Amino acid sequence: xxxxxxxxxxxxxxxxxxxxxxxxxxxxxxxxxxxxxxxxxxxxxxxxxxxxxxxxxxxxxxxxxxxxxxxxxxxxxxxxxxxxxxxxxxxxxxxxxxxxxxxxxxxxxxxxxxxxxxxxxxxxxxxxxxxxxxxxxxxxxxxxxxxxxxxxxxxxxxxxxxxxxxxxxxxxxxxxxxxxxxxxxxxxxxxxxxxxxxxxxxxxxxxxxxxxxxxxxxxxxxxxxxxxxxxxxxxxxxxxxxxxxxxxxxxxxxxxxxxxxxxxxxxxx
Numbered sequence: 023x024x025x026x027x028x029x030x031x032x033x034x035x036x037x038x039x040x041x042x043x044x045x046x047x048x049x050x051x052x053x054x055x056x057x058x059x060x061x062x063x064x065x066x067x068x069x070x071x072x073x074x075x076x077x078x079x080x081x082x083x084x085x086x087x088x089x090x091x092x093x094x095x096x097x098x099x100x101x102x103x104x105x106x107x108x109x110x111x112x113x114x115x116x117x118x119x120x121x122x123x124x125x126x127x128x129x130x131x132x133x134x135x136x137x138x139x140x141x142x143x144x145x146x147x148x149x150x151x152x153x154x155x156x157x158x159x160x161x162x163x164x165x166x167x168x169x170x171x172x173x174x175x176x177x178x179x180x181x182x183x184x185x186x187x188x189x190x191x192x193x194x195x196x197x198x199x200x201x202x203x204x205x206x207x208x209x210x211x212x213x214x215x216x217x218x219x220x221x222x223x224x225x226x227x228x229x230x231x232x233x234x235x236x237x238x239x240x241x242x243x244x245x246x247x248x249x250x251x252x253x254x255x256x257x258x259x260x261x262x263x264x265x266x267x268x269x270x271x272x273x274x275x276x277x278x279x280x281x282x283x284x285x286x287x288x289x290x291x
Contacts, residue, residue, distance in 0.1 A: 023056070024232040026064035033234055035067060042071040044236045046080070048243050054230050056085040056127055057112055058096075065115040072117060083123035084112050085157065087130065100130030100286070102141035109145050125155030129163060129284035136289040139167045160283040190269035200261050210248045211241060218248035219258055 024030060025038040033041070042053065053071075055064045065084060072080065086108035090096050109124060124145065126138060135156075145151040156167060184190065198212065205215040213231075220229040231242045250258070 023054075023059045023064060024234050025067060026060040028059060028232075030234060032060075032063065035070060038067045038234075039071045039074070041234065041236055041239060042068065043074060045239055045243075046075055048240065050239075050243065051079055052081045052083065054083045055116075056088075057108055057115075058085070058088040058090075058127065061090070062115060065112055069115055069117040077118065081122040082116060082118060083125070084116065084121055085125050085127035086112070087127035087157075098128045098130045100126060100133040100135070100138040102137055105138060105141040106145065109150055113150060120149055121151050123153045123155060124151040125157055126159075127157055129156065129159045129286060131284050131286055133286060134289035135159070135163050135167045135286040138286075158282045158284055160285045163285055166286075166289075184269040187269055193266075193268040197262060197266060204258055204261065208248055208250070208254070210245070213238075214241060214245040214248055215258070217242060217245035218250055219255065221245070222250050222255055 025041060026032045032038075045053075053068055055068050057065060059065070068082070072082070086105060087098055087100060088096055089099055089104075109121065112121065112124075113119070124142065126142075129135070130138065139154070142151065142154040146154060156164060159167070201212040201215060205212045208215060208218075210218070217229050217231060220227060233239050233242060
């Protein structure tokens with residue numbers, strides 16, 4: 023995502039490919055992109071990098087669902103014909119025959135989830151997609167999309183950039199200072215501690231960090247070396263509390279819509 027300028031100026035293709043290739047050389051085999059990153063250019067960049075890597079050793083995830091109008095205002099779409107068109111376009115940009123994980127970037131609250139997932143199922147049956155997923159769907163939407171999902175996982179789901187604005191910065195700086203203090207205790211960076219904490223939340227929880235610099239990529243991978251005990255996790259969670267974070271997590275131009283735990287209308291029989 024960051025390679026194509028989500029938070030910064032986009033990297034030149036050679037530099038972006040070098041970051042991806044270095045990640046693979048360090049054992050990273052899962053690469054997450056989206057048609058909205060760039061837009062489109064991130065998938066193209068990853069496609070160029072994949073030509074230099076053994077495809078059978080790499081897993082590619084990409085997404086559909088967020089589109090922008092001529093003025094750049096984002097909206098969400100889950101219409102079946104849109105799902106198919108996005109998938110086929112992504113396959114072309116990536117230069118591959120099958121997407122390992124294809125998932126809905128945000129939930130369209132105007133389209134029954136059954137209609138979106140039915141088209142995704144067809145793409146799986148056609149061999150264009152291996153696995154499918156949903157991002158920021160409500161537990162009820164997940165139940166309807168995939169009824170066999172275990173009750174245990176659903177219970178876990180249920181329980182559980184404006185942050186850098188001037189009015190929130192000082193409050194959140196205090197949280198960072200606490201994180202830095204805890205990181206020093208574990209002889210790692212704050213970012214590594216955050217990644218380690220996520221990695222310790224369970225086998226079904228996976229961080230997707232991004233970077234544009236090889237030195238930061240190496241540092242992210244080295245977060246795997248940070249071992250946390252139950253006592254460490256309890257200490258971190260008690261000192262770094264979610265309710266103390268000031269400001270939302272989305273870009274300002276996304277604030278007009280709330281997608282987290284989104285529901286879709288019931289499908290009419």
